[in-house]
Amino acid sequence: MEAIATLEQVSYLYPGATEPVLKDISLTIQRGEFLGIIGPTGAGKTTLCLALSGIVPQFYGGRFFGRVTVAGMDTLDYPISQLARHVGTVFEDPEVQLIGTSVENEIAFALENLCVPRAEILARIPRVLAAVRLQGFEQKNPQELSGGQKQRLAIAAALALQPDLLILDEPTSQLDPIGSQEVFATVRTLQQELGIAIVIVSHAAEEMAEFADRIALLSQGRLIAVGSPDDIYAQVELLEQHHLRAPEVSAIYHALGQQGITLPAVPVTLAGGLAALPVISTQGNLAPPPAFSSPVIDQQPPILSAQHLTHVYDNGTQALHDVCLDIRPGEYVLVVGQNGAGKSTLVKHFLNLLQPTEGTVKVRDRDTRHLSVSELARSIGYLAQNPDNQIFNTTVEKEVAFALPYLGYPPNVVQQESLKSLKAMQLWSQRQTHPLSLPKGERARVVIAALLAMQPDIIIFDEPTTGQDYQGACSILEVSRQLHQMGKTVIVITHHLYLMPDYAQRVIVMGQGTILLDAPLRQAYHQTELLQSTYLTPPQSVLLAQELSRLSSQDYPLITPQEFAQCFTPELSEEVWA
């Protein structure tokens, strides 16, 4: 196979940095291959992508060692604009990377910069729009597109340059499941039909295992391992060591392996996992389905209540229709659904940021229409998707105490409450640190400490795991667990179902402004058809458990890899795989 890009002993330090962000990396990318790059935050993944497009070091400066070639051109010898003809790049943030005022302008922009004749630009626009299935959108403003459409447009703009190599740096981290699926499907088609080499950085382990030809694992600037998804994702311990998550299928079969049920090769895709199931399930080493206790239904009066809630926006869009919902004190509720399903609109009613068009919303027994936003803020703490928007001060301590004087707390109470909050959120030792110098997961913890100082009964997390790596997501969810253990009512809005089994008790699935399902988590996760109908991806453990139920004719309502692995007894394993 012919190489389209090579890195030879590449090391790089950003200007002013003392530690290299890339350390002695050698890697060859073949023409037409799909290479996935994985690694924890700070591994150097983005820098590696920028090195392939010549932006590192040409734009940033710094100290660069080794050699990078793209389409036979040394990235130090050719200007970025010339390299751009061979390397297309799609970035993480769909808002920032689209600079055109219309879809066709967005595609034309780079071509205009490269002095491509107008007739040629006009010829390429429909071709690339067809490749990403955005025909008919030429005159639309990019801001009117959905997240997935925006990323597809960014891909189309990169494709218009007719690159040999397309680099996508976490293109799905800010998208909902539909958007994410759209992007992966588009990229795979491009690779298969146009033969473009793809380099994609992503935390979406299940998708990477499915689509990539090879995976490169980066950690702390070093290339730790390169291999097929089967090689890399089978090494669950190696991934855990680098704070990465394996696909659930790998986690399950790895756990089985640790129990002595070893396979010749650990399956890493759902199809592989399903195919391996009949072998183990017919050999008689399957334990009977475990009994899971049903959650106790609390009869306390609701702390949050929406009755026949309908909301119509000024432009006539009906965002909520006849929603009835009671949340009781001490519950941990997960709200899931696509963008536009009505999740945020519902939550904004609890905070009185929106008022019902019809129906009522109550916090305890008080109608929110009679409460101000700040009064409600004392009962409900709201962690925004971007915690940085809620940070205004120069130290963690000042941040936590910031709102309290405005609420009329005397200075001694301000001090007392902020101290209590800082200790509860394990921030006491960092109280003099600038909040924005902390990692994102920690910044969320600072905002939660600030909310906690107001002693709310309810905490709402709005998409807390979006844009986070696995470790960051887990650290925020651990905080949510801690708050729940403190007796708070916790509501989490997220698309990442696989992260939640250890935390939430109840799931509310929303779609098209209505509640499609309101059930205990275990029950809700097994409504796979309903979840898939609203483009939510059930965890692989659930899908494997359903297949196991079908094969064994018993009901296995399992939801985590651990539960799944525990259903198999190790004694018979040798016979099974012998």
Add this chain to the structure above:
Amino acid sequence: MANLKFQTVKHDSLFTRLDFRTKLVMMAVITLIAFIWESPIAGGLLTLAVAVACVFAGVRLNYLGTILKFMLPFYLFLLISMGFFNVEQVKLLSGQAELTPLLTLPQSWWLVGGAEMTVEGTLYGLNIVFKTLTMILVIPLGIFTTDVNQMTVGMVRANIPYKIVFIFSSTLRFVPLLLEEVQSIIEAQRLRGLDLERMNWLKRGRVYASVAVPLILNALAKSQKLEVVLQSKAFSGSSNRTYLHESVLTPADYIIMASFIALFAGAMVLYVGFGVGKFPWLLDSSLFSYRS
């Protein structure tokens, strides 16, 4: 998407069909004439003409209303200050030794007692009101009736450096995003329990000032990302590039450009030769005649 509606009119009219260069000439001529004329009557007629053109072009009336509402305190201040204090300049412009009193404050009033507001001073203030209104209204007439793409290409064809044109079009693209961000930050503050509705203006000011911290940090982070994006799109700021959109001057454009240039020349001839548009124009016979 309200911001997009704010930028362009939906209504198709002569103005939407003209090339942006023609509109630049139109805007320049109207602004110059408004700047030169001192007559409140001529200035008022010009403002009225531009306002009617705005309505005809489809600029929303509530937008015009918002401008007036926003400018009203400033205009009231202008009329009062000109009426009371602009004496020497108005004497010179009207050629009168004495000005006509409109009202006199009672002598007993502390500090300002006995101050006199004059008719001529107030009329001069009115002229400045019309001047600024014309200059403000001509912007939506030229900008809101032009598609951003046409504006960009028109500016490039008018030999404005591409870097400046790019800054202009990026502003149109990113300002609405920035405003959305301000909104979400203020919302986030309210959700941290800050009762903005019940705060006095001093406290509220302090809270609003704190919006600047995340806003600037977010804007810096975004601009850094944008720089990298632009690099990957081979952007250099050079005017040596091709354009997807074409900017073609039609005969109607040439006729209107020539008409506006002729209008400017005519206005200057009438101004210098016959005093049309000078401060005392048409005021002489009615207001000032009894004095002579």
